[in-house]
Amino acid sequence: MAKVQVITDSTADIPRHLVEELNISVVPLKVHLEGTSYLDGVDIGPQEFYKKLKEAKELATTSQPSPIDFVEAYREAAKDGETDILSIHLSSAVSGTYQSALLAQSMVEDEFKVTVIDSREASYAIGIIVVEVAKAAKEGKSLDECVAIAQEIRENIQVYFLVDSLDYLQKGGRIGKASAMVGSLLNIKPILSISEEGEVYPVDKVRGKNKATARIFEMLKESSPKGARLGAIVYTDNREEGERWAEQMKETFQLSDVVMAEIGAVIGTHVGPGTIATILVPNRD
Structure with missing residues (x-):
C-alpha cells in the first residue's frame, strides 16, 4: 500500500x-507589505509581521x-x-x-x-x-x-473568533456576510465564524470583549453537548490572552492538551492584530 x-x-x-x-x-x-514581498512563515514570522503591520502606512496584500x-x-x-x-x-x-x-x-x-x-x-x-x-x-x-x-x-469543527476591528476583513475583501456589521459597532464585539461554504459570517454580537468571550464558550458548550476531543486557540499579537483562553478551554472540556497556534502573516493581513479564535472538534456520537 x-x-x-x-x-x-x-x-x-x-x-x-x-x-x-x-x-x-x-x-x-506570499504577503506584500510596503514594496517588499515575503514568503509566509519562511521570510517573515508572525511577531515581526504584526510589528511591521502596525507601523505600515499602506494596507498589506497577499497572493x-x-x-x-x-x-x-x-x-x-x-x-x-x-x-x-x-x-x-x-x-x-x-x-x-x-x-x-x-x-x-x-x-x-x-x-x-x-x-x-x-x-x-x-x-x-x-x-x-x-x-x-x-x-x-x-x-x-x-x-x-x-x-x-x-x-x-x-x-463537525466549531470555530468562533473575535477581531479588534472589522477594517482588515473589509479592506481585504474577505468579510463575507459580516459586512452588514461594519460601521455600527460602538464597543459591540461581533462573534464571527466560518460558514459551511467557507465564508466569514457573524454569529452573534455582544457589548464588550469579556461578555463576547463568555458567549463564545457558552456557544461551544451548546454545540458540543457530549464534550470535545480536540481543541485549539489561535492568536495574533496577544499570546497572554490566548493562554487564558486555552486554560478555560481545558477546564470547560476536560482536555489534557489544547494547541496554541499563532496566526501567520497571510491570515493576519486579513484579520488584523488582536484577533483571537477558538477551534473545537466535538466528540463523536
Whole structure:
C-alpha cells in the first residue's frame, strides 16, 4: 500500500514542531507589505509581521501559490515512489489557493495520484484537520481513510473568533456576510465564524470583549453537548490572552492538551492584530 504524504499551505498556521514531527509539507503564500514581498512563515514570522503591520502606512496584500509551486511540492513528495498525496488547503471562498492546487493536480495526474481537499476553513481550523490526517498517515492509514478523517472533522469543527476591528476583513475583501456589521459597532464585539461554504459570517454580537468571550464558550458548550476531543486557540499579537483562553478551554472540556497556534502573516493581513479564535472538534456520537 502506498504511503500518504500530506501537503498544506502556510495559512494552516501549524506550529513548527508539529510540521516537523508529522512530516507535513507546507507550500507558502506570499504577503506584500510596503514594496517588499515575503514568503509566509519562511521570510517573515508572525511577531515581526504584526510589528511591521502596525507601523505600515499602506494596507498589506497577499497572493496565492502558483500551480507550479504545487507541482514542485507534489513531485518532491512523490520522488521516492509509492506515494499518494493528500493536499488540504485554505477555503476556496476566500482564496484561489485551492484552485492552484487543483490545476497542479491536473498537471501531474499521469505521474502519480494527488487528492485535493477544500478545507472550507482558515488558519489552524485547516491545521487541526491536517495534523489529524498526518497522524493517521504516519500510522499507515490508507488515502481513503485519511480523506474520511479530513471530511469528518471538516463537517463537525466549531470555530468562533473575535477581531479588534472589522477594517482588515473589509479592506481585504474577505468579510463575507459580516459586512452588514461594519460601521455600527460602538464597543459591540461581533462573534464571527466560518460558514459551511467557507465564508466569514457573524454569529452573534455582544457589548464588550469579556461578555463576547463568555458567549463564545457558552456557544461551544451548546454545540458540543457530549464534550470535545480536540481543541485549539489561535492568536495574533496577544499570546497572554490566548493562554487564558486555552486554560478555560481545558477546564470547560476536560482536555489534557489544547494547541496554541499563532496566526501567520497571510491570515493576519486579513484579520488584523488582536484577533483571537477558538477551534473545537466535538466528540463523536
